[in-house]
Amino acid sequence: MSDKSEADTIKDIHWLMDILQNIDVGLVVLDRNYEVQLWNAFMEGHSGVSPQLAKGKNLFSLFPDLDEAWFKQKAEPVFQLKTRTFTIWEQRPYLFHFRNSRPITGRSKFMYQNTSIIPLESVTRQADHLCVIIYDVTDTAVGKLDISRANQTLSEIQVRDTLTGLMNKSAWLTVLESYYASQKQGCLLLLDMDHFRDLNHALSHQQCDEILRRIGAGLKTLGDEQHAARFGGEIFSVILAEKEAEEAMQIAEKLRRSVFSLGKNSQHTISASIGVAERLADTPSASEWLSNADKALYHAKESGRNRTSLFKR
Numbered sequence: 001m002s003d004k005s006e007a008d009t010i011k012d013i014h015w016l017m018d019i020l021q022n023i024d025v026g027l028v029v030l031d032r033n034y035e036v037q038l039w040n041a042f043m044e045g046h047s048g049v050s051p052q053l054a055k056g057k058n059l060f061s062l063f064p065d066l067d068e069a070w071f072k073q074k075a076e077p078v079f080q081l082k083t084r085t086f087t088i089w090e091q092r093p094y095l096f097h098f099r100n101s102r103p104i105t106g107r108s109k110f111m112y113q114n115t116s117i118i119p120l121e122s123v124t125r126q127a128d129h130l131c132v133i134i135y136d137v138t139d140t141a142v143g144k145l146d147i148s149r150a151n152q153t154l155s156e157i158q159v160r161d162t163l164t165g166l167m168n169k170s171a172w173l174t175v176l177e178s179y180y181a182s183q184k185q186g187c188l189l190l191l192d193m194d195h196f197r198d199l200n201h202a203l204s205h206q207q208c209d210e211i212l213r214r215i216g217a218g219l220k221t222l223g224d225e226q227h228a229a230r231f232g233g234e235i236f237s238v239i240l241a242e243k244e245a246e247e248a249m250q251i252a253e254k255l256r257r258s259v260f261s262l263g264k265n266s267q268h269t270i271s272a273s274i275g276v277a278e279r280l281a282d283t284p285s286a287s288e289w290l291s292n293a294d295k296a297l298y299h300a301k302e303s304g305r306n307r308t309s310l311f312k313r
């Protein structure tokens with residue numbers, strides 16, 4: 001009877017060892033000196049290190065790239081307090097740098113891993129070994145990262161103009177409303193390219209795109225606090241925060257000259273007209289303020305283009 005149960009036990013252990021070897025997670029048993037006591041087939045398959053080679057070796061000399069300080073800071077409390085610890089890929093993408101072997105998540109070069117470290121107690125109830133369990137979570141991680149990248153791109157598209165990287169019109173109008181509500185002084189600037197239709201014909205559409213891109217880059221140098229946007233097509237808008245009319249006109253003139261200089265080595269004239277409107281004590285709304293800037297722009301166009309006009313009642 002007792003013989004049979006011993007045979008059964010041996011059979012059970014044999015099965016367990018089979019499961020440990022073939023299970024689709026990495027299993028590593030380490031002793032107090034971080035020497036490998038068990039290394040299963042998953043670990044062999046992904047690292048190329050056989051159990052025979054791993055057994056008895058110090059983990060950090062087997063894998064010099066492994067972050068020893070970080071790992072020990074996680075593992076020491078497991079030995080001392082006999083509590084398990086879990087690290088997810090979002091905290092640390094992997095413990096062992098294994099190549100990603102999954103065909104559908106081939107976009108990731110390495111295997112994302114969740115890692116558990118659990119204490120293994122001896123008969124004297126001391127945690128003198130621990131077991132590291134490695135879960136391959138590459139599919140989940142890549143899927144989640146793709147979604148969050150797509151969301152980020154979407155929210156960028158919602159507020160950014162793709163050609164210049166400036167704010168788009170709807171984002172800028174929201175900023176304008178809140179700037180107006182803050183009661184702060186400032187000036188609005190509208191910059192509209194002159195005869196851009198003709199320029200598109202004379203040059204190429206791509207060259208004209210490049211002109212718009214360079215104007216966008218110039219507006220970015222004003223700094224984020226000046227809230228520049230591509231208002232649409234070949235029109236740009238800027239809130240010159242806390243600037244009085246005189247200073248705003250100087251900035252506008254500088255911009256106009258820099259647009260004009262884009263054509264200095266070309267046989268074509270490149271120029272812009274600019275309208276500026278100061279926020280006056282009685283400007284009744286953000287849209288009225290914008291309409292004043294538009295009137296000034298119209299005046300600049302009517303007066304011959306390539307000039308800057310300040311709104312006057």
Ligand SMILES: Nc1nc2c(ncn2[C@@H]2O[C@H](COP(=O)(O)OP(=O)(O)OP(=O)(O)O)[C@@H](O)[C@H]2O)c(=O)[nH]1
Nearest residue numbers: 192193194195196197198200205206208209233234
């Ligand atoms: N290359 C390029 N052209 C654009 C873009 N957006 C608008 N345009 C062109 O800008 C031109 C604007 O034409 P209009 O509104 O008639 O104005 P304009 O020719 O600049 O004339 P004025 O404003 O009266 O000086 C159109 O031909 C548009 O196709 C763009 O993103 N890239």
